[in-house]
Amino acid sequence: MTRGFYIGRFQPYHNGHQAVLEQVATSVDEIVIGVGSAQLSHELENPFTAGERVLMITRSLALLDRPIYVIPIEDIQRNALWVSHVKSMTPPFDRVFSSNPLVMRLFAESGHRVHSPELYERQTHSGTAIRRRMLSDEPWEHLVPQAVVRVIREIDGVERLRQIAQSD
Numbered sequence: 001m002t003r004g005f006y007i008g009r010f011q012p013y014h015n016g017h018q019a020v021l022e023q024v025a026t027s028v029d030e031i032v033i034g035v036g037s038a039q040l041s042h043e044l045e046n047p048f049t050a051g052e053r054v055l056m057i058t059r060s061l062a063l064l065d066r067p068i069y070v071i072p073i074e075d076i077q078r079n080a081l082w083v084s085h086v087k088s089m090t091p092p093f094d095r096v097f098s099s100n101p102l103v104m105r106l107f108a109e110s111g112h113r114v115h116s117p118e119l120y121e122r123q124t125h126s127g128t129a130i131r132r133r134m135l136s137d138e139p140w141e142h143l144v145p146q147a148v149v150r151v152i153r154e155i156d157g158v159e160r161l162r163q164i165a166q167s168d
Helices: 015-025 050-060 079-089 101-109 127-135 146-154 157-165
Strands: 003-008 030-035 068-072 095-097 113-115
Touching: 003 015, 015 030, 030 050, 050 068, 050 146, 079 101, 095 101, 101 113, 127 157, 146 157
Parallel strands: 003 030, 003 095, 030 068, 095 113
Antiparallel strands: none
């Protein structure tokens, strides 16, 4: 039995994340997903709560044929201790999947097997690009799974982002 770990902020969860996790699912029996910066929400770069991101992920991956554990992980601002912090919050895992250079380095230094999955259309499939489209009233729905579109509509997420972006 192999269990893989993948972490992201998922602000919002998008088709790039979905493609990576579908790829990860072909090489492990179970997936642990860390929702990073879980304490942050209602900010331009982090508009969605950890719970909302958990909904986006679990609904998007509902048809994936393996157990998935979605765990919110708060930041600790101490890179030397971060891997231990993550491991204290998650089920045990055998492999780490990330393309983030710092995440890869920290896990490799702690003795974990780290795999860098191929990113899916990184320029258009990024949370930054999707949030910018939401603010500019450009189409964004095609960049995220339909389950995410439904969650964002359910929480009135685009309006939240627009209000947060206003200045007083």
